[in-house]
Amino acid sequence: MSTQSIPPSTRAVRAIEQASIAPAPSPLKVVLRVASTVWSNGKARIGIIILGLFILIAVFAPLIAPYGARQNGFDRSADASAAHWLGTTAAGEDVLSQLIWGSQISIFVGLVAGLLSTVIAVLVGLSWGYVRGFGADVINFIVNLFLVIPGLPLMIVIAAYLSGGGIGMIIVVVVITGWAWGARVLRSQTQSLRSRDFVTAAVFSGERPFRIVFREILPNMTSLIVGNFFGAATAAILAEAGLEYLGLGDTTVVSWGTMLFWAQNSNALLTGQWALLFAPGLCIALLATSLTLINFGVDGISNPRLREGKQR
Amino acid sequence: MTALLEITDLSVDYGEGTGSTHAVNHVSFTLEHGEFVGLVGESGSGKSTFGFAVTGLSKPPARIAGGSILLDGVDIASLSTGELREQRHGGVAMVLQSGMNALNPVRSIRNHFVDIFRAHGHVERGDWGSRAAELVGKVELPASVLDRYPGELSGGMRQRVSIALALSLEPKLMVFDEPTTALDVLVQHAVMDTIIELQKKENFTALLISHDLGIVLESAQRVLVMHEGEIVEDAPSRQILERPGDDYTKMLLSHYADPRAEVVELPGFEGRHRAPADAHPPTVSSRTRRKDQKAIVVDHVSKVYPAPRRGESQVTAVDDVSFTLEPGQSLALVGASGSGKSTLAKLITAVEKPSSGSVRFGDLDVGSLRRGQFRRLHRDVQMVFQDPYAALNPLHTVEYTLTRPVVNFTGLKGLDARRRVLELLDTVGLSPVEEFAAKLPHQLSGGQRQRVVIARALASDPQVIIADEPVSMLDVSLRAGVLALLEDLREQWGVSLLYITHDLLSARVVTDNIMVLNGGRVVERGNTAEVLRNPTDEYTIRLLDAIPNPGRQDVA
Numbered sequence: 001m002s003t004q005s006i007p008p009s010t011r012a013v014r015a016i017e018q019a020s021i022a023p024a025p026s027p028l029k030v031v032l033r034v035a036s037t038v039w040s041n042g043k044a045r046i047g048i049i050i051l052g053l054f055i056l057i058a059v060f061a062p063l064i065a066p067y068g069a070r071q072n073g074f075d076r077s078a079d080a081s082a083a084h085w086l087g088t089t090a091a092g093e094d095v096l097s098q099l100i101w102g103s104q105i106s107i108f109v110g111l112v113a114g115l116l117s118t119v120i121a122v123l124v125g126l127s128w129g130y131v132r133g134f135g136a137d138v139i140n141f142i143v144n145l146f147l148v149i150p151g152l153p154l155m156i157v158i159a160a161y162l163s164g165g166g167i168g169m170i171i172v173v174v175v176i177t178g179w180a181w182g183a184r185v186l187r188s189q190t191q192s193l194r195s196r197d198f199v200t201a202a203v204f205s206g207e208r209p210f211r212i213v214f215r216e217i218l219p220n221m222t223s224l225i226v227g228n229f230f231g232a233a234t235a236a237i238l239a240e241a242g243l244e245y246l247g248l249g250d251t252t253v254v255s256w257g258t259m260l261f262w263a264q265n266s267n268a269l270l271t272g273q274w275a276l277l278f279a280p281g282l283c284i285a286l287l288a289t290s291l292t293l294i295n296f297g298v299d300g301i302s303n304p305r306l307r308e309g310k311q312r
Numbered sequence: 313m314t315a316l317l318e319i320t321d322l323s324v325d326y327g328e329g330t331g332s333t334h335a336v337n338h339v340s341f342t343l344e345h346g347e348f349v350g351l352v353g354e355s356g357s358g359k360s361t362f363g364f365a366v367t368g369l370s371k372p373p374a375r376i377a378g379g380s381i382l383l384d385g386v387d388i389a390s391l392s393t394g395e396l397r398e399q400r401h402g403g404v405a406m407v408l409q410s411g412m413n414a415l416n417p418v419r420s421i422r423n424h425f426v427d428i429f430r431a432h433g434h435v436e437r438g439d440w441g442s443r444a445a446e447l448v449g450k451v452e453l454p455a456s457v458l459d460r461y462p463g464e465l466s467g468g469m470r471q472r473v474s475i476a477l478a479l480s481l482e483p484k485l486m487v488f489d490e491p492t493t494a495l496d497v498l499v500q501h502a503v504m505d506t507i508i509e510l511q512k513k514e515n516f517t518a519l520l521i522s523h524d525l526g527i528v529l530e531s532a533q534r535v536l537v538m539h540e541g542e543i544v545e546d547a548p549s550r551q552i553l554e555r556p557g558d559d560y561t562k563m564l565l566s567h568y569a570d571p572r573a574e575v576v577e578l579p580g581f582e583g584r585h586r587a588p589a590d591a592h593p594p595t596v597s598s599r600t601r602r603k604d605q606k607a608i609v610v611d612h613v614s615k616v617y618p619a620p621r622r623g624e625s626q627v628t629a630v631d632d633v634s635f636t637l638e639p640g641q642s643l644a645l646v647g648a649s650g651s652g653k654s655t656l657a658k659l660i661t662a663v664e665k666p667s668s669g670s671v672r673f674g675d676l677d678v679g680s681l682r683r684g685q686f687r688r689l690h691r692d693v694q695m696v697f698q699d700p701y702a703a704l705n706p707l708h709t710v711e712y713t714l715t716r717p718v719v720n721f722t723g724l725k726g727l728d729a730r731r732r733v734l735e736l737l738d739t740v741g742l743s744p745v746e747e748f749a750a751k752l753p754h755q756l757s758g759g760q761r762q763r764v765v766i767a768r769a770l771a772s773d774p775q776v777i778i779a780d781e782p783v784s785m786l787d788v789s790l791r792a793g794v795l796a797l798l799e800d801l802r803e804q805w806g807v808s809l810l811y812i813t814h815d816l817l818s819a820r821v822v823t824d825n826i827m828v829l830n831g832g833r834v835v836e837r838g839n840t841a842e843v844l845r846n847p848t849d850e851y852t853i854r855l856l857d858a859i860p861n862p863g864r865q866d867v868a
Binding site for chain 2: 196198200201203205209216219220
């Protein structure tokens, strides 16, 4: 613990005046320490760099992309050239520009769908882990239902049912099929935490169940939730690409998934335009991999034994 | 004859560079062949770090920073992992505190032995069965345990198995790291006896690491006292007992006494006489509801749990127990683990419901309370938990932890609530109060944490405090302080105290009356001093005998 003084928040200053002891770490410091833990993991560092690059590309797409996403009128199915680094599509659009614009959709869907399914998983998992009796059985039944139904067919059915909804529909489908696994993981952790003394002590302090779950138990599983978020986001990115590849999304939107869909439609591989299939596929794989790599570092937050470079 | 183990100037650090901690600091000593040596120290003294270093099991961030460990002339610290594994046969073996949990739950005990035989090849394949049976025989277990799985054995049996496993490599040196600490008092005694006898029969050299000076003095010929990473005293047991040289050793010794003695004095309790509760009227102004004092009445209560597995009989945890805890009284509930004392605490705090009989607090029927009504009970009946390390949420400051019950039970808000929190901290002796309020649990010592737990229990201004082994997880030197605090609270605040423990000495110091539980039944009850001085039930006598007491019997 360093002896450096903490930022002058009013309460802390009063308390620490006569202190020779280590001050309580400020929230900012905690965040920094967590970030450095994740960063210290080699795999996570690579993941963060890749994810950072993709986010930069997505944010600055209007500046980076040489042409518009739907701007056509170039030579159709052209090979790579100085004007079109990755060639053009069968509809005469620039592949590199589509790739750059498409990153926005993938990252947006990944983060939003990952976040939503994590929120649902937290709400369901924690209350399920804390309640006992009939209520828990009901939730158990519902969650099991979502777990046993194979994901992809369910997605296709729901997507076909909600057809024409665009990105919003894709997010809904991914969230519906993606929350159950996280809920079960969080539920088992909640069950193990609820038998801890400090939870019993909170009952003795007169706390209501809602507060016990979300103020006592929840903060103790932050790393699990963060890990769950990255896992869910990975799954969401893959599911989004999969659905769009099957033509179940809005095929007029430019995303990596629809690029694959159109490439397949125009038999890109037969015409020798490997970049059309390969580039978006590689981007999807890289983005998913980066999130998974970050998760290696997140594991190290709660379990110091998994931190790298410290074994002998 | 040369020494078996020669340790010169050994230092072990945690971490590197300026932020490192010196856990073991320039320690030197030698062990002769066949010696039984005890290493005593409180938590954080570096004794376990030292034990791991000796066995070559130091793991990063622990790091041997200097010195040498010579076992039969070979430096253990310089061995590679492979050489170290070779050396395990006929070298150093270790029995851990959690050794009972070190067994693989899905493999039978026989498999554990076979693993070792196969890895070292020192036993002929045909002799595996007989050798394993011989080894478990040495730790006084029947050969039939070999076909059992760890889950089917009790904690004591599992610890015996792990001792037998350590023996299977015919080690010259056995390091026992708190081998009995996690076990029940009565079992503890039996396992220690086995270890002492084994050492005499097998003639290995033993290093017993323990926080309990009593156990060490009873078993070891020579005792090393460790304090803050340094060995402060190295002398034969008898000399330690009769003429301790170091102040730290003297302090440790002062915390042992015989609960059967006529007058029991512990540091912090000198010259204190147990007065009847009503002789000390409450003196704290904040107590306003003094008049409607209520008693806890436990009336013919039984608690029966359903059979754990099909075909087994149901478990009667509490069997027809009746007692009344009058306001201001202190009552000890003692017994070995499994005697039902913790179940009784759960029944009184409405965590469990009685199978028959009733628990009443004033006109409140505790047994029929539902979850939503718990506040009515917990306003007046509070609990102090056994493990101060588990009872505080690691992410909340002391202030938050204490503010919650204040807000929930007293209705105070904002500054008033804060004033009350600081008052509570002052009551439990944590000052400067502002400083402690801002701390997180990991910045506090075990004793300070337990004081926070007690402060939380006091927040609602309760009439009854149930303390479930409140000092069993604390170092000896901290115990007296916490016990004295509980005693003060009872005298000054008129709080009645139900003190649950297996430690008869502390029961003697803080309680007026005692109930001894065995198998869910009350086997003996009465005035604490009288019961402990003249125990009539055989179980009480066994409990008393199991207390390690350096002064009582012949030291080896």
